[in-house]
Amino acid sequence: MNKLHNMTAPVHLSQLKTACSSCSLQELCLPFGLSDAELEQLDNLVQRAQPKLRGEYLYRAGASFQSLYAIRTGFFKTQVMHEDGREQVTGFHMMGEIIGMDAISTDHHTCDAIALEDSEVCEIPFGRLEQLSRDIPSLQRHLHKIMSREIVRDHGIMLLLGSMKAEERLATFLLNLSQRFASRGYSPNGFHLRMTREEIGSFLGLKLETVSRAFSKFQKEGIISVQNKSIEIKDITALKLTMGQQECRT
Amino acid sequence: MNKLHNMTAPVHLSQLKTACSSCSLQELCLPFGLSDAELEQLDNLVQRAQPKLRGEYLYRAGASFQSLYAIRTGFFKTQVMHEDGREQVTGFHMMGEIIGMDAISTDHHTCDAIALEDSEVCEIPFGRLEQLSRDIPSLQRHLHKIMSREIVRDHGIMLLLGSMKAEERLATFLLNLSQRFASRGYSPNGFHLRMTREEIGSFLGLKLETVSRAFSKFQKEGIISVQNKSIEIKDITALKLTMGQQECRT
DNA sequence: ATATCGGTTTGATTTAGGTCAACAACCATG
DNA sequence: CATGGTTGTTGACCTAAATCAAACCGATAT
Structure with a gap:
């Protein structure tokens, strides 16, 4: 069964539907033209969806980094922690979003990701994603856009928090x-x-x-x-x- | 003359010196083993350093995105703007740092970058950087690390602002x-x-x-x-x- | 049904930091 | 070397949000 192209959520949003035939991984496969063969490759890379119960950690700060995670269904929060124990929620993440990119920089996760409701995630081994994106320029570009979008999002939050x-x-x-x-x-x-x-x-x-x-x-x-x-x-x-x-x- | 490997700043910090023979582009060429040929390629890609006077804009929010910028000398601030005119400084950037990554997501810059003192920057055409990073996996990984580091940095600032x-x-x-x-x-x-x-x-x-x-x-x-x-x-x-x-x- | 517990609402009070205003220092320019 | 303009300091006062405290609500368990 095709892991990427199986979406149970409502699909009456035209852009979603047309751009990426009923794919839940909005961010990953939405708006860029991949050939069927390329989609196939991408699809092979993404692990089978795994369930996470409410309250479960998807990853913890300090854990070694292997994969990004695409949220298939459900809701997560990410939070960073100061030495002294105080913590700050850095984001709420929902279906179609990709999390874990902070970990690339040090090969260790820098925040916790916790399910806020029963959820499903697809694991994306990062090494293999990099490899594949070397062969598929549009995938490469797209990966960069996703990371950049996270930066832009964070700037928006800084504006919110600061002013x-x-x-x-x-x-x-x-x-x-x-x-x-x-x-x-x-x-x-x-x-x-x-x-x-x-x-x-x-x-x-x-x-x-x-x-x-x-x-x-x-x-x-x-x-x-x-x-x-x-x-x-x-x-x-x-x-x-x-x-x-x-x-x-x- | 080698643009990347010419650093006028003090170099008595061993790690800097050894890792990247007196290169000012710390972030770009510091800690990853490139062959001489690869370094050569990277070097060709980076434009000759251009001066920016104090107060000058390196780029403005809304401007179309072409390049990242490596700060060779000097000091910059980046700031985002809310519709209503209020603005927030999102970062201060110094020698060896790379800025402009927020623009990848939309192909337009999302913040202003302004020189806080007379400075020099090297322009790095992003398309060509992507291209090169397809051929040089360690460069690719390094680029990802740089972007990820920016995300981590932003999370730290969110913690600061929020708590x-x-x-x-x-x-x-x-x-x-x-x-x-x-x-x-x-x-x-x-x-x-x-x-x-x-x-x-x-x-x-x-x-x-x-x-x-x-x-x-x-x-x-x-x-x-x-x-x-x-x-x-x-x-x-x-x-x-x-x-x-x-x-x-x- | 009743107790329990996490989460939420609401009120009373305190306080960190914003606002306003005056002034001092430090420039750049003529 | 005046002089106007930006930048920085300090004080008096005020307000938004934190803190403290009590009550409330809606689940789940007894």
């Missing part, structure tokens, strides 16, 4: 989630948060109480409706406004 | 600079800041006044001595303690 205030951060976070769900064919307006307030807070550089208060405020203003982990965005325009219009700190 | 308090951030910043100067053969204890308090603040997610106060506090405590832009670290242990020992926010 936005609490409500702005949360609005940005919600809009980002919304957009990512949308691009996978899910509703951009209603979704389920897989992470706790504390994890959101850690990611956004806020305390969980602040996150909770901001949620409540948005709800009172009718911008969103919150029911524990279920979010419904009722006024996306207002949310975008919250995100941008706030007095800046810089 | 450290002002003085801790500044201590971390100073120690990082110190360490980078040291690894280039300069003194780790005394150096000249090329950036303003405001730029430091932007990078650290603080206001310039807060940066200034933290400097003053460190000086009063005898940890450093500040003379405008000249810094002398007098008690590196205390500085490290400041960095780690603070009550955490997470």
Whole structure:
């Protein structure tokens, strides 16, 4: 069975469908023309999907690096740790995203990756990916783009952490989630948060109480409706406004 | 003349010297065994060093992407911009570092790079670098490591921005600079800041006044001595303690 | 149903750092 | 060597978010 081309998630998003015949590995095989033979090769490289239960570690900081991981289904967080034990969530990762690239630099993982719900990942042995990308320039380019995208993403988070205030951060976070769900064919307006307030807070550089208060405020203003982990965005325009219009700190 | 192997900076740091016969492009040619022929090829690819005056843009956000840049001498800052005009310094970059990798993802630069002092950069056409790295696996791996290192660096900054308090951030910043100067053969204890308090603040997610106060506090405590832009670290242990020992926010 | 436990909400209070303002130092330029 | 402009320091004050604390909610287990 073809591991890459078997997607159970909704597929009513045209671009996804057309670009990569129902492939869950969005990032890896989406927008670049590979021949069937090349796809075949790529497919051989990717290991069979393996399940990860909620709470399981995909990898731990310090572990030696072998593979990148493509998330087939589910949700992960990555977090870095300071010596003194304090930790910071560096990202939430969902279906179609590839994680583990931080480990290339030292051949050891530099953060933990933990499943936030029962998930499936495909392991991509990095050595072999490099090898293959030597033969397939468009794959090479694509790999570079994926890594670069991670850098750009991180810069965005630095901007958020360095110069936005609490409500702005949360609005940005919600809009980002919304957009990512949308691009996978899910509703951009209603979704389920897989992470706790504390994890959101850690990611956004806020305390969980602040996150909770901001949620409540948005709800009172009718911008969103919150029911524990279920979010419904009722006024996306207002949310975008919250995100941008706030007095800046810089 | 060999552009890569001509370094005017002090070279009394053994590792630098031995690994890459007096090459300023630390990141690009430091720790991986290339044959002379391969080095030759790499050398041909890199453009002749071009000067940039203080204040000049190396590239601007939005500009189309052609090349990475290796900093031969001098100092740069990179900054991202929010729609609403607020901007955040994402990094300070010095001799031997390579910048521009954020642009690979979209074929357009996503941040500005500005010289903080008169500098020299070597342009590295990215297409040709990719091409060459297909033929030279160790170059390929090295390129990946460089990109990955940028991701790791960014995660560190996210940790700083998300969970450290002002003085801790500044201590971390100073120690990082110190360490980078040291690894280039300069003194780790005394150096000249090329950036303003405001730029430091932007990078650290603080206001310039807060940066200034933290400097003053460190000086009063005898940890450093500040003379405008000249810094002398007098008690590196205390500085490290400041960095780690603070009550955490997470 | 009742207890338990992790997660969440909400309120009261404190505080780190932002804001505003004045001034001092350090330039570059005429 | 004045002089205007940027950059840096310091003080007084204010506010956003942290902290502390209590209650609440929704699961799962008893």
